[in-house]
Amino acid sequence: MNYFMRIAFRGRDFNGTQKLKDKITVQSMLEEKLTSIFDENIKVKIGSRLDKGVSALDFGVNFKTSIEKVKPNKLQYVLNRLLPNFIRIKECREVADDFNARYDAISKTYLYVIERKVENPLLIEVCWHPIFDFDIETFRNVSKLYVGNHCFDFFGSEEEKDGKILSIEDVWVEEKGNYVLWRVKGRSFLRYQVRFMVGTAYEIAAGRTSIAEITSRLDGTNKTTVHHKAPASGLILEKVEYDFERSENLAKE
Amino acid sequence: MNYFMRIAFRGRDFNGTQKLKDKITVQSMLEEKLTSIFDENIKVKIGSRLDKGVSALDFGVNFKTSIEKVKPNKLQYVLNRLLPNFIRIKECREVADDFNARYDAISKTYLYVIERKVENPLLIEVCWHPIFDFDIETFRNVSKLYVGNHCFDFFGSEEEKDGKILSIEDVWVEEKGNYVLWRVKGRSFLRYQVRFMVGTAYEIAAGRTSIAEITSRLDGTNKTTVHHKAPASGLILEKVEYDFERSENLAKE
Incomplete structure (x- = not known):
């Protein structure tokens, strides 16, 4: 199952979007919360690589899970409860298996x-x-x-x-x-x-x-x-x- | 000489507007900078008492000086250079001696x-x-x-x-x-x-x-x-x- 999410976040709270060892980034924060929700190791693909300090009002990510189906609406709700309010999930939907938040951006x-x-x-x-x-x-x-x-x-x-x-x-x-x-x-x-x-x-x-x-x-x-x-x-x-x-x-x- | 100023500030950076011992407030920060500019003890009168955390886009203050005339434009410029950018002087003008930022607000x-x-x-x-x-x-x-x-x-x-x-x-x-x-x-x-x-x-x-x-x-x-x-x-x-x-x-x- 491939989930796509649109998110918004405040740049000053992150060391950029891409995973970095021992630093809080958008990718690492999402992976940590999703891994705890699905109880399996989730890898998040990010749609853009943004520098430290850059904010987003619309940032796409996708990730795959092997386990039972979780409704996108429900996932969005749960994630927003777990995440701090300087990062928000605005949309969550199922997408085709080969959809990639980076390469399918027009x-x-x-x-x-x-x-x-x-x-x-x-x-x-x-x-x-x-x-x-x-x-x-x-x-x-x-x-x-x-x-x-x-x-x-x-x-x-x-x-x-x-x-x-x-x-x-x-x-x-x-x-x-x-x-x-x-x-x-x-x-x-x-x-x-x-x-x-x-x-x-x-x-x-x-x-x-x-x-x-x-x-x-x-x-x-x-x-x-x-x-x-x-x-x-x-x-x-x-x-x-x-x-x-x-x-x-x-x-x- | 009685100066009136309109200022704007971000509430999260202050412990309210009124002077408080050992705390950063709008009144104490302005008094500190003005005292250093005029090299005499300046007392600032604030137009409103705002709670800790409340912001202002338009906040009036006035203060009197005994020394030589400093042009309001010049004073605004110098103060904005000395103050952090979460507090800005938007206007500075001379007013009549009995003008009071608190009591003359309509x-x-x-x-x-x-x-x-x-x-x-x-x-x-x-x-x-x-x-x-x-x-x-x-x-x-x-x-x-x-x-x-x-x-x-x-x-x-x-x-x-x-x-x-x-x-x-x-x-x-x-x-x-x-x-x-x-x-x-x-x-x-x-x-x-x-x-x-x-x-x-x-x-x-x-x-x-x-x-x-x-x-x-x-x-x-x-x-x-x-x-x-x-x-x-x-x-x-x-x-x-x-x-x-x-x-x-x-x-x-």
């Missing part, structure tokens, strides 16, 4: 919340407060340069360079009073990619570097990694779209 | 943020998550019973009973997705009054007690204090209106 939308002038102490932990003022139109326009198919090797971690072309479906910049919401949607991202993308666009919009920081990396003429990484705290995985039908159709064939 | 609006189903771990610390489900229409209707002039002695702390009539200008209940926003506006409130008001309305809306919990206290037939106190964490002092002209006109006369 798209991911990340949100950066930027507070331009710190006035709301209640939200400081989920916002980024850049030091310099920046031009919103420039921020929007240069962010649009990322849209399309590009090699993002120079916006990723040093270890991951492989020349692969990744697709950014769209980038939106929305102004809401004192806040700027920066969103990016794509199928997959390299480690640190979103933080480098928003950090570089901000540096250009703040007049601290030129537009070539983006263009020369995207066309491959500059083969050094950008170094403008926005902090983890303002980053939220906001939405993940899944293709539940693919594996269900495969199962029927 | 109205205060308190907001309770209620999340009915915990799904957003990013906001758990500024919301109240009641255990029982409740009927929103009943919650709205019974909350309206508070509007008008009443003696709130049985919705306040035990020490404060004095038969004084207080005026509640309005109560609003707004539903926003998973959230219920409960607001009350009035000139002054007894200690615990807002927490008792919202807590009692919720108990009735959850079908756990009768409407007499409110009516019998407001008409004085029941002389026991209600015991349904909502937690401090969901409570926010959202807006304070001031009469700046009163003291300025007095000064001109």
Whole structure:
């Protein structure tokens, strides 16, 4: 039996999502609770690898059990009773055996919340407060340069360079009073990619570097990694779209 | 010289607003920083006394200095550099000598943020998550019973009973997705009054007690204090209106 769950969690309480020895991570906390519920060793597959400090409002995981069927609704209820309230199970459902929370994700939308002038102490932990003022139109326009198919090797971690072309479906910049919401949607991202993308666009919009920081990396003429990484705290995985039908159709064939 | 400031702060970081020996409070933190800036002993007058854990998005204070004039803009900037980011100075201005942040407040609006189903771990610390489900229409209707002039002695702390009539200008209940926003506006409130008001309305809306919990206290037939106190964490002092002209006109006369 393969269970899929959508969860939400607060980044500051975890050392990232992936299991790490002796550290509290999203994967290890879920495995511990599920293992105690099912009384068998449960391995959780995570849909995304998020850095320490990054939050999620929609994060997919799946795991398999060999034992008797537990109703998804019931499992969701029991898990939410066992977990601390900074991590919540929002949905739980049965999926086809070959469904994988990582590979069946069609798209991911990340949100950066930027507070331009710190006035709301209640939200400081989920916002980024850049030091310099920046031009919103420039921020929007240069962010649009990322849209399309590009090699993002120079916006990723040093270890991951492989020349692969990744697709950014769209980038939106929305102004809401004192806040700027920066969103990016794509199928997959390299480690640190979103933080480098928003950090570089901000540096250009703040007049601290030129537009070539983006263009020369995207066309491959500059083969050094950008170094403008926005902090983890303002980053939220906001939405993940899944293709539940693919594996269900495969199962029927 | 009399300075007025509007500030915002996160309740979880303070032991309330009023000075307490050996504890971090809003008043003591401001006095400490202002004393170091002006190099004389500054006494801060606070506009409201908020319980430990209650946050504010708009909280008025005033204080007097004997020394040379410091521009309000400059003072705001310097203070925000010295203060941690869970407390922010939003406005600073000079006011008439007899202006008092407590007595010149015309109205205060308190907001309770209620999340009915915990799904957003990013906001758990500024919301109240009641255990029982409740009927929103009943919650709205019974909350309206508070509007008008009443003696709130049985919705306040035990020490404060004095038969004084207080005026509640309005109560609003707004539903926003998973959230219920409960607001009350009035000139002054007894200690615990807002927490008792919202807590009692919720108990009735959850079908756990009768409407007499409110009516019998407001008409004085029941002389026991209600015991349904909502937690401090969901409570926010959202807006304070001031009469700046009163003291300025007095000064001109």
